[in-house]
Amino acid sequence: MVHDTNGSYYAVIFSSQRTAGDNGYSIMAETMEKLAAEQPGFLSVESVRDTSGAGITISYWDSLEAISNWKQNKFHLVAQEKGMQDWYQDYKVKICKVERAYP
Amino acid sequence: MVHDTNGSYYAVIFSSQRTAGDNGYSIMAETMEKLAAEQPGFLSVESVRDTSGAGITISYWDSLEAISNWKQNKFHLVAQEKGMQDWYQDYKVKICKVERAYP
Secondary structure (H helix, E strand, O other): OOOOOOOOEEEEEEEEEEOOOOOOHHHHHHHHHHHHHOOOOEEEEEEEEOOOOEEEEEEEEOOHHHHHHHHHOHHHHHHHHHHHHHHEEEEEEEEEEEEEEEO | OOOOOOOOEEEEEEEEEEOOOOOOHHHHHHHHHHHHHOOOOEEEEEEEEOOOOEEEEEEEEOOHHHHHHHHHOHHHHHHHHHHHHHHEEEEEEEEEEEEEEEO
């Protein structure tokens, strides 16, 4: 994984519970993942959702500024609004500094 | 979530890909989750695995010391050994300091 010059990087943990039905979610999720990957400071993403609709997506970024910029991206803001209204029964976000990684 | 007196807490992100078959995995995973929850400094855990066998488990702890103690727990060491040998094709661990959480 590529780091900034400090060697530090950050994780955004997004835990969510989907509502029933797709309602445009899949195409938006795919679009947002591609768009995130184009943003300055993006490092990588990992995402898992189980059959109950519980999901965890973790994106990694090289700075808190990159995370803040992505949060305010105008297309992402539309997706966030729609997510709160229609796609998620519940969600939580945690912003973390990665202290150690192995193996 | 309960924090220590500094208000800081930590996340252990465990990302893994399961091998095929159970091979004793399920009972051990359940046992380890219960045992972890009894450890000093444990706060909570969230875990998702999809039908392809990709999983993310995040446990939250009130200090790095609590994380280190759990990593060295003798029953957990047995599970870690077995996990590396039999249960996981691949896994990664990241230890993170939670900087912000919302909503």
